[in-house]
Amino acid sequence: MMERYDIHRSIPAILLALLVAATIFYAFVEVGFGEAKVDEEGSVSNRFISNSTQETGSSNFVTAVVVNYRGFDTLGEVTVLFLASAGMGAIVSALPAGDKRKRPIPPSLILTAGTRLVLPLIILFGSYVFVHGHLSPGGGFQGGVIIASGLLLYLVIFPEWKAPHKALALSESLAGLSFAGIGIIGLAVGGIFLDNVISGLGEAGMLVSAGLIPLIYIAIGIKVGAEMTGLVARMKGGDA
Amino acid sequence: MEVTELVVYGSILLLAAVGIWGILSRRNLIKLILSLTILQTAVNLLLVSVGYISGRSAPIVNGDTGLDGSPIGEIVDPLPQALVLTAIVIGLATTAIALIVAVGYYRSTGTLELKSWSYGPSNEKEVKK
Numbered sequence: 001m002m003e004r005y006d007i008h009r010s011i012p013a014i015l016l017a018l019l020v021a022a023t024i025f026y027a028f029v030e031v032g033f034g035e036a037k038v039d040e041e042g043s044v045s046n047r048f049i050s051n052s053t054q055e056t057g058s059s060n061f062v063t064a065v066v067v068n069y070r071g072f073d074t075l076g077e078v079t080v081l082f083l084a085s086a087g088m089g090a091i092v093s094a095l096p097a098g099d100k101r102k103r104p105i106p107p108s109l110i111l112t113a114g115t116r117l118v119l120p121l122i123i124l125f126g127s128y129v130f131v132h133g134h135l136s137p138g139g140g141f142q143g144g145v146i147i148a149s150g151l152l153l154y155l156v157i158f159p160e161w162k163a164p165h166k167a168l169a170l171s172e173s174l175a176g177l178s179f180a181g182i183g184i185i186g187l188a189v190g191g192i193f194l195d196n197v198i199s200g201l202g203e204a205g206m207l208v209s210a211g212l213i214p215l216i217y218i219a220i221g222i223k224v225g226a227e228m229t230g231l232v233a234r235m236k237g238g239d240a
Numbered sequence: 241m242e243v244t245e246l247v248v249y250g251s252i253l254l255l256a257a258v259g260i261w262g263i264l265s266r267r268n269l270i271k272l273i274l275s276l277t278i279l280q281t282a283v284n285l286l287l288v289s290v291g292y293i294s295g296r297s298a299p300i301v302n303g304d305t306g307l308d309g310s311p312i313g314e315i316v317d318p319l320p321q322a323l324v325l326t327a328i329v330i331g332l333a334t335t336a337i338a339l340i341v342a343v344g345y346y347r348s349t350g351t352l353e354l355k356s357w358s359y360g361p362s363n364e365k366e367v368k369k
Contacts, residue, residue: 009264009265010261010265012264013260013261013264013265014261014265016260016261016264017256017257017258017259017260017261017264018257020256020257020260021253021254021256021257024252024253024256024286025249025253028249028286028290029249031290033242033244033245033248033249033289033292034242034244034245034292034293034294034295035293035294036293037293037317044319045291045317045318045319048318048319049299049315049318053301059300059301060299060300061299061300061301061315061318062299062318062321062322062325064318065318065319065322066322066325066326070322070326073326074326077326077329077330080329080330080333081329081332081333083333084332084333084334084336084337085336087337088336088337088340091337091340091341091344092340092343094344095343095344095347095348096347096348135300136300137298137300139325141325141328141329231336234340235336235339235340235343
């Protein structure tokens with residue numbers, strides 16, 4: 001009877017899904033896939049592409065937009081992530097205790113030894129990604145998530161590990177504060193919140209370049225890494 | 241219509257349809273959240289595809305384009321990619337909250353099926369079982 005019930009609900013769902021798909025197709029078939037829409041003078045993207053290397057010193061245009069031109073928006077985005085993390089903590093503390101009867105199967109030697117070997121490399125790679133956010137694909141969010149994925153691996157292999165929630169919260173708060181502090185430096189020196197006051201520092205394309213962008217991305221990387229690790233550890237439940 | 245366009249738009253439409261169908265017809269919480277994430281992926285893919293320009297490279301300047309000259313005409317539109325980066329992070333936050341609510345539902349009811357939260361003529365019988 002489960003099957004019949006599902007089919008009974010599925011037919012309108014399929015119809016609505018097809019309707020939405022057709023609407024999207026109808027709306028976007030006119031957009032012109034792969035056409036050069038940014039080349040006209042006066043478009044926002046054109047303005048960014050023409051001036052961002054000179055203005056910010058960043059080689060990566062996406063980073064220049066996310067951290068420099070839309071830096072305030074990114075501060076809000078980081079705040080949303082913090083809110084999700086804090087909200088999860090609040091919900092977890094109100095939940096009934098988890099079922100502890102099921103003992104996990106202990107992992108084999110290969111898994112434990114391999115995890116100990118790979119975890120430092122994953123953290124190193126995540127740090128590389130967020131330190132080089134202004135030069136190569138990636139940035140603070142991506143690097144932070146890579147670090148958290150390494151700690152998720154550790155948590156899966158060693159389920160007894162208790163995440164240091166206080167240390168995670170501390171590094172998260174310090175990273176968030178330094179992001180806001182960098183913004184206030186811009187306000188004090190340049191007169192604009194999050195103004196990239198030392199954008200001329202260094203040569204574009206080198207590690208020391210793009211002014212405050214790498215510093216902001218390092219702060220975001222640490223913050224996202226700590227927050228995501230906390231999220232994943234809370235999801236495991238039990239002691240969280 | 242080129243092959244690339246067909247493949248990209250086809251996968252977007254497929255993902256959107258699967259996501260909406262899953263949200264409307266599934267009653268397992270994990271499957272619901274999964275459908276929501278699939279729908280988000282479709283929207284993100286759609287936004288990135290709007291900024292795609294055929295034959296151009298990623299929006300990063302390197303030795304080929306030169307750091308002094310303007311790279312206009314050689315890279316794709318960076319703005320949709322930056323917006324999608326924001327959208328992905330917000331999607332992650334909502335997914336995390338949804339998952340922890342699912343954990344709470346499981347702990348208090350012992351199941352992930354939304355049995356009583358549904359409508360339709362066969363609802364009454366389902367609940368009584």
